[in-house]
Amino acid sequence: MRAGFPDFRLGTVLATSFTGTLSERHGDAVERIPTPQRLIDWLAVYGLAVDSCDAVELERARELRESIHAAATAAALQEALPESAVHVINECSAQGRAAAVLTPDGKRRWSLGPASRLEDALGVIAADTISVIAGERDGRLALCASPTCRAAFFDTSRSRTRKWCDMNTCGNRQKKARFHANRRTRSPGPAE
DSSP states (O other): OOTTSOOOOOOSSHHHHHHTTEEOTTSSOEESOOSHHHHHHHHHHTTOOOSOOOHHHHHHHHHHHHHHHHHHHHHHTTOOOOHHHHHHHHHHHHHOOOEEEEOTTSOEEEEOOTTOOHHHHHHHHHHHHHHHHTTOSSSEEEEOSOTTTOOEEEEOSSSSOOOOSOIIIIIHHHHHHHHHHHHHHHSOOOOO
């Protein structure tokens, strides 16, 4: 992590992890990609290293992020997908020129090509979003039960009943709050 920036909240699903670059959407929002360099850093963590990013491209990435969040939220709630979000996701997917590459150990990796353009990386994220929302993966979209977070996440648990986007942050925070509330209601008041 670069000094002065909040840690990335990393997950195993690219699309929903990308929406996690803005957390606590319904509380004190935390922007985890506040600068173009920070977006480059995040993409590198996911094997999507790009050569550069400017302020305009950062805004385009944030537009994609918010479109993914809107579409994933609608899908999790089984509502109609917002047309504007679908348009942005499809446009980014079409603009990207990345190729899936099979590694010697049988894994998929993305090759962005010799120029390593941001549009290519955003295209990979958009394509992943389409795969998730279209139901092409084993799992389901859900929303974090934390009232300040409400992040979309992809639940691959056996029962598909996961409640938190991240147990170490939102889940832990909610369980602590419940524990302290229960202690307050059980503790005797001042003696009279």
